[in-house]
Amino acid sequence: MTDLGPEDEYLDLEVGNVANGGFCVARHEGRVVFVRHALPGERVRALVTDRTKNFLRADAVEILTPSADRVTPPCPFAGPGRCGGCDWQHASLPAQRALKAAVVAEQLERLAGITRAVVVEEVPYPVEDAEFAPGPGLGWRTRVQFAVSDGAVGLRRHRSHDVEPIDECLIAHPGVELMGIERHRWSGASSVEGIVSSSTGDRLVVVRERGRKRARVPRLEVPVRLVRGKPEPGKSLPYVREEVSGRMFQVSGSGFWQVHPGAAQLLSDAVMAALEPKPGEIALDLYCGVGLFTAGLAERVGREGLVVGIESDGQAVRDAKFNLRDLPNVAIERGPVEEVLGDLEFGRADGSDRSQNKRTSGHRGGTRVRGGADVVVLDPPRSGAGQAVVDRLATLVGRKIAYVSCDPATLARDLAYFSERGWTLETLRAFDAFPMTQHVECLATLVRG
Template sequence: MGSLVGEEYEVEVGPVAHGGHCIARTESGQVLFVRHALPGERVVARVTEGEEGARYLRADAVEVLSASKDRIEAPCPYAGPGRCGGCDWQHAKPGAQRRLKGEVIAEQLRRLAGLTPEEVGWDGTVMPAEGDKLPAGQVPQWRTRVQYAVDGAGRAGLRRHRSHEVEPIDHCMIAAEGVSELGIEKREWPGMASIEAIAATGSQDRQVILTPRPGERLPIVELDRPVSVMRVGEKDGGVHRVHGRPFVRERADGRTYRVGSGGFWQVHPKAADTLVTAVMQGLLPRKGEMALDLYCGVGLFAGALADRVGEKGAVLGIESGKRAVEDARHNLAEFPRVRIEQGRVETVLPRTGITEVDLIVLDPPRAGAGRETVEHLASLGARRIAYVACDPAALARDLGYFRDGGYRVRMLRAFDLFPMTHHVECVAILEPAAKGV
């Protein structure tokens, strides 16, 4: 079978699909996943991946013959076919981006869980974060953490879509002001493979994490703002301090959280508060309750739960990352009835001997929790469960498992915490199907 890369087809663009592309078909019926297009358009699609006989081909819309009313000129000069892979929807109006994300969520729920939006208590709306509802052509500066790649000439940039090639840039439009102020793109980075720039929203903390190429030494780092510098070790892959604090301080729900270098924190500056609010409104914790915070990271939801269940309540957090566990224990040291355990949820939770809880929060990685973990959680009899998801496909699969375990979705909310990209965050609130609480 021969490669079809470079072949062009004139196609009618169909519905949006999970992953930041739309579906089209060639005259012969072969499926195309087309980026840089919008539903209803007629475009010339150039194949970027695939061969004769493949189930589908990947393609870019390189010419728009009939444009959607939702199309705008991409504000970013680096967006477009073959360019930066960081954004998926620069060519779509902000409202259209949110509508497309809602269509993806609804399609995944129907296809993978057999659920309609009405059955999960969702009106189909994807809500923008506070301050992000801007006119078309204006871009929210929301990325507080940016992973720059470095090309062979030492220039910082972002990777092209599904490629190791680097698109050098002089500015990222969606980077938070605190990241842009560091001036990463202004200087050369000889010997570096990548640079992660972090601008905390809960403090003035700024940090860069440098990953040298094998055998290369660190450069002298001179940036436009004071910054802590870390490096990724060549042998162990760990993050090591060069100078400055080995953490940044973030803030959410009225509490400050220490986040160690390389640790997870929501990228959008409003995300942590948005998600805590949605989870707590859905769970309505009561004094004295027992709660689980699974995949707890540095303790964001565990802290919010501890405040609300009070001194007579208890919270158990489980997290696999050693550094994150250390941070969570530090962040929640004031709560004697909060315990953080290290390990994989599917391993640690059965060892605890817990057979009954009141509340569960789970915020699993992109792959989801999986059938085995969901079945265990459903057996614990929680009156409410909050599932925080960054991938609608994994969410839909796991909601199907919860349904099989006797739970129904009481409410689902969706948030556009990744503007210009196809990513979307959801919070699903579940309760036992046999009773409303």
């Protein structure tokens, strides 16, 4: 929070539309105010928390005229100046999804010139998990990174390094809460991440230490595997196992995996339905992680096809190779996507030469492909794919592209790049994989023309 001077400044505001980032937009004397803890249509009294040259930030501290969508936040740590982990606990779940849909639609229209009605779909809990969930929209986060301040565990406040101490996180999966991380002191730690597999019940705790001081790890309520400090490059780490479509995936340490128990299966099914991979085709899985989409593609293109996965993180590459070791039609390449795409040897992208679509010796891990790629899925980090990757894919891929994104703004930016290069948005699906927060998972399917 910016220093505001000797007296806090309060504003009475009429709240307008939702904005990207967990805010709503209001105006004061012609100046834009981004307001947290408010809903569209409300009249609120707001505390200014930050000033910039072009706009203000504020927290709604008193609701003068409430929206019909307003509810009492279930978590006692939610609210102005408190935990910054959740953005929309004060809105009903249907209202949260409507707000996220409005954000996705606005970003598409503003950044990509695409007008599209958006519906945010619920991500269902697996049946075996649903009975243990503490309530609708709660108990879903299987990976929670807690901050530590002077040994006390909590979560950071919004746009702040300050830590809000907590004794329970309501959006954390029950398997994370079972460890009791928040109910112990962690002297010498800067952060503690609790990880649980909703498939197998595997539990992992990752402790980051403050400086060179060795953190004290307390005895937890249940047995866990422990990762302490920054892992050494190439060193094997403790892992959890996740199951999707009958296949087990090893995910080591803090490696990426969807945090909602139902999201990995739902997204895998959705990507396969969008791309419709055919036997004998060549597919790319960019930012492939531990191989979730690679596996689904490999099973569908069959032994005569080929799937090339590209990932920059060394531990994820090792996990992917282990997870997919039974699939001879898979090649996993390590490196930045834009660089590896440039190193892979592809022939014509129009599919005219399909006679030698095989993996042979070549650059990096040894992948040479003739005839280009038929389909591609990319699931980049929040920063998106970017222009260099889009430029390469636009000429490399022949039939379909599935773009998975957790950031509507960078997705819309990249869709604009694709549009300039002759690709059209065919379908868009959005999923509420992060209830109570501003975040939303999107799947955009693109075709030529």
